[in-house]
Amino acid sequence: MANLANPTVFVDLSRRVLPWLAAATAALFALGLFLSFAAPPDYQQGETVKIMYLHVPAAWMATFIYAVMVAASLGTLVWRHPLADAAQKAAAPLGAGFTFICLATGSLWGKPMWGTYWVWDARLTSVLVLFILYLGLIALWRAIDDPSRAARAAAILTLVGAVDLPIIKFSVDWWNTLHQPASVFRLGGPTIAPSLLVPLIVMSLAFTCLFLTLHLMAIRNEILRRRIARATMLAAADGDRLKPEFAPRGA
Amino acid sequence: MADPHMGFVIAAYAVAAATIAAMIGAVVVDGRRLDAQMARAARALEAARLGARDAGGR
Secondary structure, three states: OHHHHOHHHHHHHHHHHHHHHHHHHHHHHHHHHHHHHHOOOEOOOEHHHHHHHHHHHHHHHHHHHHHHHHHHHHHHHHHOOOOHHHHHHHHHHHHHHHHHHHHHHHHHHHHHHHOOOOOOOHHHHHHHHHHHHHHHHHHHHHHOOOHHHHHHHHHHHHHHHOOHHHHHHHHHHHOOOOOOOOOOOOOOOOOOOHHHHHHHHHHHHHHHHHHHHHHHHHHHHHHHHHHHHHHHHHHHHHHOOOOHHHOOOOO | OOOOOHHHHHHHHHHHHHHHHHHHHHHHHHHHHHHHHHHHHHHHHHHHHHHHHHHHHO
8 A cells, every 4th residue: 555655656556457447437337327227217206217327426426536535635734645636636627527417417307306407405505515616626726836835725625625525415404405315325224226226326336436447547647747847847957958848737 | 218308317318428528538638648748758858868968078
């Protein structure tokens, strides 16, 4: 585990793991989509229940990725792990993407079931706050030129924003919401029928594998971006012969 | 499958597919661009080091 702190070891390991992860992601998506469309319609919601197979895994990933970013922020601020800030920076756009899928599919599910695309309900609003937090973190990384200062600022904002995670989870219990309460992760077990639960679990595994694949690739990109910056500085120090086009963008 | 709300299901899957494709595309394109930049930067570093050594030898 300590070896993974070495970026070269991490890049080598990710190069070996990525093809397998990508293949597992594709296989799980193929199986999950087949099971989703083969699953029976809900007795009340009809075929619109198929939106659940996208909406629920995306919602889980939205909060899971933020939890990963909280751990990475602690790695940056407390343990000063050399890859922690790269992991945090790489996760933010992916978290924003999954949160967008959660909000958009929820809205498309809400219209036929609730009669409205959006309502300022505690669950929906707290997930919208999470989406805005992701966008804010992406903007923060781009706004500060010095990577170590950007990493510290992003880590602090991530830790402050972590208060939104329990609000998202318990909003349906603390407030009277239009959104339904938890039906999978709850005391007493899931309330969903197995014929609907199995495709949901497979799709959740597919979303998790997709995130792991993209996150590994994005961390590798971050390491590469830093190597380019270092090579550019070394070349400038050695001979000052570099052309401006070698300067990395968005580092 | 003759559900009156099938349009919402199709729209949800289309939005999710487009977003996932955009995420994959962004990471892959960024990686390819950085690989090309890394190769150029490595060549430039090598040239700068050779130039510095030549200048030092004179």
